[in-house]
Amino acid sequence: MPMRTRAAALSVITLLALAAVTSLTGPAGAAPAADVAPEAQQAKAVTPKFLVASQLPPHPSSEWTAGPVTDGFPIELAHCLGEDGVPAYDYRHRVFHTELDTGAVQATVVTGSAAQGKALAALINKRIRSCADRIEQSDPGIEAEGRYYGSLPVEEGAQVHGLHTRASWGATDIHLLSVGRDGRTVTIVGWGQMGDFGNAPVAAFKKTTTKAVNKLY
Numbered sequence: 001m002p003m004r005t006r007a008a009a010l011s012v013i014t015l016l017a018l019a020a021v022t023s024l025t026g027p028a029g030a031a032p033a034a035d036v037a038p039e040a041q042q043a044k045a046v047t048p049k050f051l052v053a054s055q056l057p058p059h060p061s062s063e064w065t066a067g068p069v070t071d072g073f074p075i076e077l078a079h080c081l082g083e084d085g086v087p088a089y090d091y092r093h094r095v096f097h098t099e100l101d102t103g104a105v106q107a108t109v110v111t112g113s114a115a116q117g118k119a120l121a122a123l124i125n126k127r128i129r130s131c132a133d134r135i136e137q138s139d140p141g142i143e144a145e146g147r148y149y150g151s152l153p154v155e156e157g158a159q160v161h162g163l164h165t166r167a168s169w170g171a172t173d174i175h176l177l178s179v180g181r182d183g184r185t186v187t188i189v190g191w192g193q194m195g196d197f198g199n200a201p202v203a204a205f206k207k208t209t210t211k212a213v214n215k216l217y
Contacts, residue, residue: 048108048185048216050094055211057191057204062098069094076105077190080131080163080177081124089120102193106212110185117184118156124179124188128161141168149202154213155182160206164196172196176205180213187212 053064073081074093089109096104111117132144142165149160158180166172175192189212191205 046217048092048110048182048187050092050108051096051106051189051208051212051215053096056096056104056208057201059098059100059102062100062102064096064098064104067095067097074105074107076103076192077107077177077188079135080128081188087120087123100193102191104189104191106187106189108185108187108216112184114156114183117181117186121156121159121179121181121186124186125159125161128163128177128179131163132165135165142166145197147197149176149206152178152180152206152210152213154180154210155216157181158209158213160202160209162197162200162202166196174200176200176202178205178209178212180209182213182216185216187216 050069051066053066056064069092071090071092073091074095076095077093089111091107091109093105093107096106109120111120129146129148132146135142135144144163144165147162147164149162152158152160158178160176160178163175163177164173165175172194173192174195174197175190177191178189180187180189189205189209191201191208193199
């Protein structure tokens with residue numbers, strides 16, 4: 001495995017995430033203070049399905065490997081979502097990696113109702129849109145730029161975003177992020193590697209996002 005492989009995984013935004021992830025994990029079974037709809041118990045009885053390695057954007061020279069589905073919010077997404085303001089639900093996630101410098105992650109949460117799911121998806125999209133500004137404010141040595149790649153007509157919809165970071169010491173990383181919803185269930189998909197917007201497989205990532213939302217149930 002090249003020496004740059006894990007260096008990329010612990011690059012600019014991952015280092016920022018280490019201090020942020022605890023705000024999203026919360027105690028097991030945590031939910032917002034608002035009343036939880038009775039159908040929440042039924043929702044938990046049907047576990048949302050996750051992407052498999054073959055459904056990720058193809059890598060030109062390496063195969064994807066999928067990790068196990070794990071409880072908790074993934075640190076790979078905490079650079080944009082883990083500071084404050086995102087409710088503590090019971091998140092589950094799966095991490096993917098290649099043999100080179102590319103990684104991906106999917107996080108899924110079943111909220112108490114369709115209204116809560118809609119509110120959570122809107123909040124996560126808002127956090128992603130403000131991510132570049134918050135990264136620059138937290139570290140003057142990093143330049144960050146976000147882009148919006150539009151919505152997808154799948155179930156209750158999905159939004160696709162891009163994020164590029166460049167550090168003063170030369171590290172440059174490109175990430176794609178999407179937020180989709182099927183009723184009360186919200187899923188977040190992230191993809192990242194070293195590079196810039198020109199290296200982002202936007203069309204393939206949109207297909208991955210569509211598959212992620214479609215296969216939840």
